[in-house]
Amino acid sequence: MTYCVGLVLDRGIVMMSDTRTNAGVDNISVFKKMVNWEVPGERVLTMMTSGNLATTQALVSILDERTKAPDERNPTLLTVPSMFQAATLVGQTLRNVIQDTNNISQSSGFSATIILGGQIAGSPPRLFNIYPEGNFIEAGDDTPFFQTGETKYGRPIIVRAYDPAMSFEEAIKLLLVSFDSTIKANLSVGLPLDVTVYAKDSLRVTQEFRITQEDEYFNVISNGWGAALKVAFSSLPDFSFGETDTAP
Numbered sequence: 001m002t003y004c005v006g007l008v009l010d011r012g013i014v015m016m017s018d019t020r021t022n023a024g025v026d027n028i029s030v031f032k033k034m035v036n037w038e039v040p041g042e043r044v045l046t047m048m049t050s051g052n053l054a055t056t057q058a059l060v061s062i063l064d065e066r067t068k069a070p071d072e073r074n075p076t077l078l079t080v081p082s083m084f085q086a087a088t089l090v091g092q093t094l095r096n097v098i099q100d101t102n103n104i105s106q107s108s109g110f111s112a113t114i115i116l117g118g119q120i121a122g123s124p125p126r127l128f129n130i131y132p133e134g135n136f137i138e139a140g141d142d143t144p145f146f147q148t149g150e151t152k153y154g155r156p157i158i159v160r161a162y163d164p165a166m167s168f169e170e171a172i173k174l175l176l177v178s179f180d181s182t183i184k185a186n187l188s189v190g191l192p193l194d195v196t197v198y199a200k201d202s203l204r205v206t207q208e209f210r211i212t213q214e215d216e217y218f219n220v221i222s223n224g225w226g227a228a229l230k231v232a233f234s235s236l237p238d239f240s241f242g243e244t245d246t247a248p
Contacts (some may be wrong), residue, residue, distance in 0.1 A: 001188030002033055002149035003179060004048040006115040006127050007171055008139050010164045012200040013117045013125050014171045016179065017048045018149075020190035034194040035060055037067065037077050040204040043120040045077055045086060046196045050149040051112030051132070058097050059112065063090065083126040087116055087136050095134030113148045118198065125200050153185040154178030168197050168207075173221065176211070180222045191218075 004017040017033045031053060037045045047063075049056035066076040080086045094112060101110040114130040127139040129146040139146060145158060157178045166174070172195065182189050197207035211218050 001186065002050040003151070003154065003182050003189045004033060004050055004115055004148045005145060005154070005158070005175055005178065006046075006048065006117045006129075006139070007145045007158070007162070007175065008117075008125070008127050008164070009166060009168070009171055010200075011168065012202075012206070013046075013127060013198045014168060014175065015046050015048055015115070015117055015196045015198075016172075016175045017194050018179065018183075018189050019192050019194065020188060021053050022188055028190075030192065031057075032194060034196060035064070036196060036205055036208065037064075038205055039078055041121070042203060043078070043118065044198055044203060044205055045083075045116065045118035045120075046198065046205075047090065048115045048148070049112060050114075052110045055094075055097055055101060055110050055112045056114075058101070059090075059094050059114075062093055062097065081120065082123055083116075083118060083120055083128070084138075086118070086120070087126075087128040087130060087138075090114055090116055091130045091134035091136050094130060094132065098132055115146050115148055119200070119203060121203060125198065150182055150186050150189050153182040157181060168199075172197075176218060176221045177225050180218075180225060193218075 002018055007014045019030045019032060020028060021031050022028045034046065034048045063077055067078045070076055070079060075089060077086055077089065080089055094114060098110055111132045113132065116130060117127040119125040127146060128136045130136040144164060145162065147155060158174060161174050179193055191213045193211040195209055195211065196205060199206040
C-alpha cells in the first residue's frame with residue numbers, strides 16, 4: 001500500500017508521498033514513488049505512483065527513457081505542449097503497461113494509479129488523477145486535492161483544514177498531520193516521505209526534499225498533534241443522558 005497527496009494552492013502545488021512497499025509483514029522495503037521532470041523556464045512535471053511496484057517502475061522507466069531519445073513522431077513529457085496532453089500520454093502508457101503485463105501473466109492483478117502535477121509555459125499549473133484504464137480527472141475549485149493509496153485516515157484532516165490561500169509551509173504542516181495519522185493507523189504506509197513544492201509560474205522545482213524518521217519537525221508535529229487532539233477532546237462538552245433513568 002502507499003499514500004500520496006497532491007494539493008493545489010493559490011500559489012502553486014505541493015506533493016507528498018510515502019516510500020513504503022510491502023509483500024507481507026516480513027517483506028517491507030523502501031522505494032521512491034515520486035519523480036520530477038524539469039526543463040527550467042519551460043516546464044516542471046511531478047508524478048507520484050501507487051499500486052503494483054513492478055507496474056509503476058515500468059511506467060516511470062518508459063516515460064523517462066523516451067525523454068532521453070526524443071522522436072518527433074512520439075511525444076514525450078518534455079515535448080508535449082500542455083499538461084492535458086502530458087496526462088493523456090501518461091494514461092496511455094500506463095494502460096499499455098498494464099495490458100501487456102496482464103496478457104503475459106494471464107492475470108488481472110497488475111494495476112496502478114498516478115497523480116501528475118506541474119506546469120508548462122503558456123498555461124496555468126494543473127493537477128490530474130490518472131486511473132489504470134488510462135482516463136483521468138483534473139483538480140479544480142470543488143476538488144482541489146487528490147489522494148491515492150491508503151486515503152481514508154488522512155482525508156478528513158485535509159478536508160477540514162485546507163485553505164487555497166495557505167502558504168507552502170502551512171500546506172506541508174497540514175500534509176504531515178495527514179500522513180502521521182495514516183502512518184499510525186496503517187502499517188503499510190511509512191517514512192521516509194518525499195516532498196516536492198512548485199511555485200506558480202516559476203517553471204522550476206521550488207523545493208524537493210525527504211523527511212525521515214529522525215526529522216525533528218516531523219516528530220514535533222506527530223507528538224504535538226496527538227497532544228492537541230486530547231486537549232480538543234477534553235474541551236468539548238460532555239454527553240448527557242438528560243433526565244432519563246438509566247438504572248436497571
